[in-house]
Amino acid sequence: MASTREAYGKALVELGKEKDNVVVLDADLTKSTKTSDFKKVFPERHFNMGIAEANMMGVAAGLAASGKIVYASSFAMFAAGRAFEQIRNSICYPNLNVKVCATHAGISVGEDGASHQAIEDIALMRAIPNMKVFVPSDEFETRAIIKAVYDISGPCYVRMGRSNVAAVFDENYQYQFGKGIVLKTGMKLAIIACGLMVQKALKVSTMLKNYDPTIVNINTIKPIDEALLVDVAKHHDIIVTLEEHSVIGGLGSAVSECLAPYGIACKHYSLGMRDVFGRSGKSDDLFKYYHLDEDSIAKYIDELK
Secondary structure (H helix, E strand, O other): OOEEHHHHHHHHHHHHHOOOOOOEEEOOOHHHOHHHHHHHHHHEEEEEEEHHHHHHHHHHHHHHOOOOOEEEEHHHHHHHHHHHHHHHHHHHHHOOOOOEEOOOEEEHHHHHOHHHHHHOOHHHHHOOOOEEOOOOOOOHHHHHHHHHHHOOOOOOEEEOOOOOOOOOOOOOOOOOOOOOEEEEEEEEEEEEEEHHHHHHHHHOOOOOOOEEEEEEEEEEEOOOOHHHHHHHHHHHEEEEEEEEEEEOOOOOOHHHHHHHHHOOOOOOEEEEEOOOOOOOHHHHHHHHHHOOOOHHHHHHHHHOO
């Protein structure tokens, strides 16, 4: 098991060896975001901007305008929240090659509490024109996406977590931009998940009494895989989306917005943070408290009709 933030640090080093125009910025959290890995190998291309996220994004924009590919890192709450205006106006409006790589997203941050638990960041980032949004599920998908966004023109937001997660893929994983992945084929009900909720979806699929679900990993929230979602909706009676994020504006909203014009007779239920803030506690306890643990999810799904 490994965390997606650890995979991020390793991917940056690999990318730095391949591309000499990669520059990494951090807002005084290099050990936590794991950009310290890059700093050890390429100190001349790593800049600690201090506790000044807004300024960091402005500097990132300037470097990108000068031809660099910039990876700017902080906790999701500070990257997407505190620096929103600079990301919008200085990075996305001119469509610059800045990759905002945010760690410690969602309630899995645990004891840091509501002030540090970003449950709105997907909604904020996907609403900005030109921004692409990615939520990898494990270390292998993270490393692939971090390398892939180098070649994807314009701003990108990559959402990562603090805690260790089980592997979904292996070292042979190949990322395809904007393409979701069917991990398991079932019938009647489909579970669509992103991030660490993909592992929970796979576990839940073995616990259900009334359904044998299809499991879909949506690693790219924007642009979302419309063709796959339409196909899933056409061949299932029920869709349940799982996310470690508010159900307002996140994966569930994106799926509903995608499917609404088609008028497909498929029920859709969104499971996530239901218009509430997080709170301080151990990660596992928080998932149970918000009914996002495997037992709660399985019970909820088995009662669907």
